Amino acid sequence: MGNELPPFQHDALNHIMLKKYIFLTKPGIIFGNFVTTLGGFFLAAQGSIDILLFILTLVGTVLVVASGCVVNNYIDQDIDHKMERTQNRALVTKAINPTVALIFAFVLGILGLGILWIFTNIYAFGFAILGFIVYVFFYSLWSKRTSIHQTVIGSISGACPPVIGYTAVSHEFDVAALLVFLAYALWQMPHSWGIAIYRFDDYKIAGIPILPVARSIQRTKIESLIYVCLFTAVLNGLYCFHYTNIFFLIIFNSLCGYWIYLSVIGFKAENDQLWAKRYFLYSVILITALSVSFLFSYNAQAPHLPIF
Template sequence: MLKKYLFLTKPGILFGNFVTTLGGFLLAAQGSVDFLLLLITLLGTTLVVASGCVVNNIIDQDIDQKMQRTQNRAMVKKSISVPVALVYAFVLGFIGFSILWFWVNEYAFLFAVIGFVVYVGFYSLWTKRTTIHQTIVGSISGAAPPVIGYTAVANQFDMGALLIFIGYALWQMPHSWAIAIYRFDDYKNAGIPILPVARSIYRTKIECVIYILLFAAVLNGLYCFGYTNVFFLITFNALTAYWFYLSIIGFKAENDQLWAKRFFLYSVILITLLSLSFSFTYQSPAPNLPLF
């Protein structure tokens, strides 16, 4: 029974957002980590993300039953009722938002609200079913956790927060499209107008290259503006160069699904290593460049 409720929160997504929240926190902490604040921030953010994932499961029941990888989810099998799932989501969200409001700060709370509203309202309820631009909308919610982590420490939205917000959002694009190519038939059967299905896999590969270059350009700004040191410059660009290489060889791939799986898995490795690298690639003292 507990396993059903755990999987309703999408553990894979929880882990990914846990890592990116940690990354934002480590960047802002500049080596001086308040472990209690870190624990509270991670807990609050994880609960909010979990709440959003439960609501997404409720909304996507009709889509999930048409996709092989999701057709055994609890909401599809009716092993958890909608009212129970809604109460579960409310409790998770209430506790998560309360933690961020009372024990972190208003910036962390604000970006948690932005991420939740965009994911549930603008992405799950609207754009996922209607437009190829769904991935751009979804990337906004995906980029909220690192900013929550960053602002939890910095207590301001500065240039560093803006760069990781844009950078992590840009990363979401090739990452999400890789899943859609790998699970192409699922997305096609469900009628989801994501780029590979609505346009073509070839066009998606071209846009992946473009977004990787934009991702690299934006996050190199962390070094240019003095938030990170030369170790960041070396490690980040080495990691991204390999991702770029994988995107290029995709044009000659004999099996798009196998290539997309490799491309997707590396994107997860990259964002994880990038986030963890902020524990030693920060620049101290960081520049004081507040935006608001």
């Protein structure tokens, strides 16, 4: 009895452990996928939002993404301790038992997939499965450590949440869903490389063969500009196929115009790390603004162009 902690200390310890479990799910990635799921849902909803479906789709997707992130943390324990930005993660410091972390991931994944299976449809459920498999097996377990093409492979999983949001409403995979999938995958490239340049030393020390480390920062800047232009061209297809209105055309191209500008001035940057941090942060602002703009960008006369 004499060794028991006072109630307020118990509460403080519980709060600390809760934060460790939350950070194990990578809140930054959770936020990004939440936003892109939002965008896909808004685009398909065409101004008529089913609130219950909206909430369940977001919750289900976020839980599946969180599960993948926890598994990724489990897989990356051996390299996370080498990188400054990851060396204090709960599995690296042994604050959370690895087996417990896997159980936590399993519970999150089952809950998320269960929600999507019961309350959405086979399309949304299927893309959740696809995103999880690619992120855990093809990215985390394989390409992240062995291939310069890791970012391309990882971009497939990153492009799944907006398609989950879209197909949860549309109940089909159509031309708009395809354009969203391709565009959000293309966005991942300069976004991820911005982080890699900003944290160049971390990636080099950990031996991760991402483009700036495996080739050069200059080549990464060139390819980033190309992918920004491709992203812009592909998503403009939503307007060309009459899925969006003039509001989208103006907002989207204004956002992309500035991203292209940032890409170009990067070639003359005196400090690559400072430029890359700005470049990365803007990519987050752009995708957030874009996803929210779909709430106002729909075309009431959108065509019916199913693929499957």
